[in-house]
Amino acid sequence: MNITEAAKLLTVAAGFDRRQVTEVTATAWAAVLANYPYPECERAVIEHYRDSKTRGQYLNVSHILDRVESSLRLRTRDIETDVRAAKARGIVPKTWPDNLPLSAEDAGRLQAARDADRETSEQLGIES
Structure with missing residues (x-):
């Protein structure tokens, strides 16, 4: 700005x-x-x-x-949570630093994966 x-x-x-x-x-x-x-x-x-x-x-x-x-999602806690989730889903390599924010593309892929998980859990009747 x-x-x-x-x-x-x-x-x-x-x-x-x-x-x-x-x-x-x-x-x-x-x-x-x-x-x-x-x-x-x-x-x-x-x-x-x-x-x-x-x-x-x-x-x-x-x-x-x-x-x-x-x-x-720029707070340290959020960054670390997103990086952990992205590593678990194979979106970023396991060597990705825990405190480095995801790129916009990787963040989008993570959000899409989370949305898909949420939709699946709703279909199965699992509350999140």
């Missing part, structure tokens, strides 16, 4: 909480959110205000990071 996108994101947030969007704030948010895609961050802002648990809280950049990392 660049400064222009960060300013746009802050403007979206301002639509909810009337915050002042400044160049300093946009620069700071851009630095923290640099590695995250704008659409995911905007979705996180909107989800923050839709969520009954957080809508009363003043949105800050940590709320966005938490939601985006969760949705993109």
